[in-house]
Amino acid sequence: MLVVGLTGGIGCGKSTVSKRLAENHDIPVIDADKIAREVVEPGQDAYNKIVKYFTDKIDYLLLDDGHLNRAELGKWVFSHPNDLKILNNITHPAVRYSIFKNMGYYYVKGYRLVILDVPLLFEAKLDMFCGVTISVICERDIQIERLKIRNPVMTTEEIENRINSQMSMDERVKKSDYILQNNGTLTELYEQINNVVMKIKPSLMRTSIEYFPLFGLVSATAIVLSKVIYAKFDANFSESGENDKKKGKKVA
Numbered sequence: 001m002l003v004v005g006l007t008g009g010i011g012c013g014k015s016t017v018s019k020r021l022a023e024n025h026d027i028p029v030i031d032a033d034k035i036a037r038e039v040v041e042p043g044q045d046a047y048n049k050i051v052k053y054f055t056d057k058i059d060y061l062l063l064d065d066g067h068l069n070r071a072e073l074g075k076w077v078f079s080h081p082n083d084l085k086i087l088n089n090i091t092h093p094a095v096r097y098s099i100f101k102n103m104g105y106y107y108v109k110g111y112r113l114v115i116l117d118v119p120l121l122f123e124a125k126l127d128m129f130c131g132v133t134i135s136v137i138c139e140r141d142i143q144i145e146r147l148k149i150r151n152p153v154m155t156t157e158e159i160e161n162r163i164n165s166q167m168s169m170d171e172r173v174k175k176s177d178y179i180l181q182n183n184g185t186l187t188e189l190y191e192q193i194n195n196v197v198m199k200i201k202p203s204l205m206r207t208s209i210e211y212f213p214l215f216g217l218v219s220a221t222a223i224v225l226s227k228v229i230y231a232k233f234d235a236n237f238s239e240s241g242e243n244d245k246k247k248g249k250k251v252a
């Protein structure tokens with residue numbers, strides 16, 4: 001099974017791409033934002049830790065029904081970088097566990113391809129487990145405009161805080177195998193999605209071979225090893241400035 005990591009800055013269009021892949025290409029999507037919401041439901045371990053740590057820092061941390069007040073928590077952590085790290089440390093192990101459980105489920109069901117929709121794919125090093133990575137990008141002005149339309153109560157400052165807490169677009173582009181440029185219409189985006197799907201969809205033969213334990217293991221090990229080696233070389237290239245020469249490759 002080919003695991004495809006899908007990422008992108010806030011509001012660049014990940015969910016729009018995921019929805020299209022699920023509805024028009026019949027590809028299952030594991031949505032990290034959705035999982036991150038589930039693991040902080042009242043009663044969960046992560047919820048208890050968040051309440052304990054943030055209760056003295058944030059007024060109205062909880063809604064009347066006991067759920068986290070996500071708007072207030074978001075406002076706080078995206079303007080307090082250390083507390084964002086703490087929130088990530090609390091939530092990410094549970095998110096990662098659920099992602100792996102979901103991947104196992106789709107593997108057992110015999111899917112050829114699964115999408116891992118994760119905003120922090122590279123930051124959390126989940127790209128290690130992906131055969132292919134795709135980033136959805138768009139210009140900053142368009143990103144802010146779309147976010148304002150989607151969430152009118154969010155101020156420009158709050159939006160910028162979130163964008164600034166994420167990996168830069170250049171870095172994302174450098175790390176990704178494919179880029180979806182989402183500056184135009186949805187039709188233009190959908191056309192790029194079709195192109196990428198045609199390029200990456202593994203053959204039935206490859207998928208079947210991977211169900212033989214030895215081939216499956218070799219294939220998974222090769223993906224992880226190639227990522228580790230690439231990360232090592234990438235770090236060396238970055239030091240010598242070579243990375244700048246690699247820009248602008250793979251737009252779908």
Ligand SMILES: CC(C)(COP(=O)(O)OP(=O)(O)OC[C@H]1O[C@@H](n2cnc3c(N)ncnc32)[C@H](O)[C@@H]1O)[C@@H](O)C(=O)NCCC(=O)NCCS
Pocket residue numbers: 008009010011032033036070071073074077084087088091092095118119120162165166
């Ligand atoms: C801070 C929280 C409560 C804000 O909730 P809210 O409902 O306002 O936003 P939502 O969860 O829908 O996320 C919207 C977008 O914000 C960005 N974002 C969310 N968490 C993070 C983070 N830790 N770092 C950087 N960007 C983030 C992503 O682009 C995401 O798509 C929430 O995002 C959260 O709990 N984040 C920590 C868990 C996490 O890292 N989630 C991302 C998936 S792993």
Ligand SMILES: Nc1ncnc2c1ncn2[C@@H]1O[C@H](COP(=O)(O)OP(=O)(O)OP(=O)(O)O)[C@@H](O)[C@H]1O
Pocket residue numbers: 008009010011012013014015016017033119146147149150182183184185186189
């Ligand atoms: N090409 C487009 N034209 C017009 N609107 C778009 C386009 N692509 C996405 N949008 C809109 O922009 C907003 C952000 O898109 P989307 O929710 O897919 O982004 P996202 O990357 O998943 O965001 P988040 O990081 O918050 O999860 C949505 O309201 C969506 O409908």
